[in-house]
Amino acid sequence: MRRGYLLGKRDSPYPTRNTKPDRDDRRLFTDEHDAPPTVSAPPYTVKELREWGKGNIRLSDDPSMSAKVNLHDLGLFQRLVFRNIRVGTVQVSVLLDSAVLSLLPTRFSSPPTPLENAIEFRSAGANGMGVFATRDIRPAALIHVEHPTTVTQNTLVLNFGMTRVEVYRELFQRVPEQTLPSLLDLCNSQPDEMAIEEAILRSNAIAIKLPSPAVPGSLAMGHNAIFLRTSRLNHSCSPNAFHRFDPQTFALTVHTICPIAKGEEIVHSYIDLTSATTREARRSLLRDLCHFECTCNRCALSDPAAVLQSDERRQKIHDMTRETVLAPLEAWYRGHGRADLKTVIAFHLAAVEEMRIEGLYHYQYQLHISQLAVCYAAIEDIRSFRLWMGRARDIAVRNLAADEAADMLRFIVYPETFSAWGWARKNTSTVSPPPTETSTTCLVPRMINSKA
Numbered sequence: 001m002r003r004g005y006l007l008g009k010r011d012s013p014y015p016t017r018n019t020k021p022d023r024d025d026r027r028l029f030t031d032e033h034d035a036p037p038t039v040s041a042p043p044y045t046v047k048e049l050r051e052w053g054k055g056n057i058r059l060s061d062d063p064s065m066s067a068k069v070n071l072h073d074l075g076l077f078q079r080l081v082f083r084n085i086r087v088g089t090v091q092v093s094v095l096l097d098s099a100v101l102s103l104l105p106t107r108f109s110s111p112p113t114p115l116e117n118a119i120e121f122r123s124a125g126a127n128g129m130g131v132f133a134t135r136d137i138r139p140a141a142l143i144h145v146e147h148p149t150t151v152t153q154n155t156l157v158l159n160f161g162m163t164r165v166e167v168y169r170e171l172f173q174r175v176p177e178q179t180l181p182s183l184l185d186l187c188n189s190q191p192d193e194m195a196i197e198e199a200i201l202r203s204n205a206i207a208i209k210l211p212s213p214a215v216p217g218s219l220a221m222g223h224n225a226i227f228l229r230t231s232r233l234n235h236s237c238s239p240n241a242f243h244r245f246d247p248q249t250f251a252l253t254v255h256t257i258c259p260i261a262k263g264e265e266i267v268h269s270y271i272d273l274t275s276a277t278t279r280e281a282r283r284s285l286l287r288d289l290c291h292f293e294c295t296c297n298r299c300a301l302s303d304p305a306a307v308l309q310s311d312e313r314r315q316k317i318h319d320m321t322r323e324t325v326l327a328p329l330e331a332w333y334r335g336h337g338r339a340d341l342k343t344v345i346a347f348h349l350a351a352v353e354e355m356r357i358e359g360l361y362h363y364q365y366q367l368h369i370s371q372l373a374v375c376y377a378a379i380e381d382i383r384s385f386r387l388w389m390g391r392a393r394d395i396a397v398r399n400l401a402a403d404e405a406a407d408m409l410r411f412i413v414y415p416e417t418f419s420a421w422g423w424a425r426k427n428t429s430t431v432s433p434p435p436t437e438t439s440t441t442c443l444v445p446r447m448i449n450s451k452a
């Protein structure tokens with residue numbers, strides 16, 4: 001492993017090129033008559049495909065993605081082109097399917113403005129560089145905005161006469177000269193047999209969603225991008241931030257999930273935490289995909305009993321469904337107040353605390369806090385209602401659900417306008433209407449009702 005590896009000028013495969021074109025539509029996979037000889041045609045059986053794929057595709061080792069790809073279709077439809085896209089003052093080196101390129105906006109909108117001077121980039125000790133809060137930051141704050149330096153498809157069907165390494169090298173060579181040193185400096189994990197470009201892509205690329213053409217296999221292509229600054233964010237299995245890419249602005253935005261104190265490291269997750277529940281599963285995924293041993297605060301637990309407890313908590317969170325989260329309040333509602341609302345509140349508070357300990361703010365977290373807001377509205381506890389409705393609003397802001405957030409703000413200011421206000425009083429003194437779809441829906445605010 002080499003950290004901070006920067007190629008010396010003499011060894012550099014990147015010659016100084018004063019005449020580098022900023023736009024080049026060289027087609028790699030062209031018309032039949034001028035196409036380079038096919039290395040090997042994609043075979044049909046699953047077993048043969050797997051073997052064939054070993055030599056012909058790679059970048060993402062994500063097994064779920066490879067499994068979904070119909071290589072034959074991809075081979076037929078891929079029309080890859082290198083191009084330098086200009087986004088504002090930034091030049092992005094891309095290798096994309098021409099159909100994807102044609103779906104990108106001709107003019108990109110301006111991205112939103114992040115909080116000023118909220119973060120700094122500095123040493124994170126043994127994990128190299130990291131990103132830190134320079135002040136207390138509230139949840140759902142936008143803390144960083146950045147355009148990519150490179151973008152490429154996850155799955156490349158290399159039957160156009162270039163090796164994978166040559167493809168990546170070409171992509172890097174198109175990066176503007178003044179940016180290249182910063183890109184090469186991202187090499188913090190380079191196995192001996194791996195080319196520097198691939199090592200950088202593997203340990204820094206972030207999955208992004210671009211518009212997909214309606215051709216077979218296009219959805220499975222997926223894309224990834226390198227961001228010089230965002231790449232400095234370390235991974236955590238209990239992240240306090242997340243990112244989102246918007247093709248309209250061609251920018252990545254980083255948002256906080258929970259309150260972050262001044263001096264705290266800002267971390268996001270490199271993997272899907274909903275499926276890998278145990279520490280071993282997460283570590284092994286990160287080892288395979290990113291070549292490092294995770295030392296985040298959840299993985300660094302030294303007491304085996306604490307690890308087991310964390311694994312069990314995560315499994316429990318993973319097993320929660322929409323139905324199991326909504327059931328207790330629904331039962332209280334249907335029972336016309338006979339069940340104890342305090343027990344319902346305790347159930348949700350315990351669940352929210354478990355999710356906070358694990359740093360997992362899944363979809364179910366939104367449901368739990370909405371249920372708490374409804375419970376406190378039902379018993380007319382104005383302080384607690386405002387607290388939980390405020391948290392629900394943070395999530396609406398985070399999800400860019402502006403209308404929902406505005407409604408929630410109105411409920412915070414005028415709690416009695418919320419449909420569940422005083423349910424407990426009304427429920428015990430009068431006979432409630434039989435629960436209809438509408439009344440049940442009231443138990444969950446609209447935003448949270450529509451699963452994103």
Ligand SMILES: C[S@@+](CC[C@H](N)C(=O)[O-])C[C@H]1O[C@@H](n2cnc3c(N)ncnc32)[C@H](O)[C@@H]1O
Nearest residue numbers: 127128129189231232233234235292294295296
């Ligand atoms: C995308 S970079 C993050 C920024 C990096 N620290 C740097 O100095 O540029 C990913 C690399 O950071 C390190 N890293 C990130 N998160 C880590 C974690 N939770 N545990 C151990 N190493 C980590 C690993 O070396 C990994 O290959």
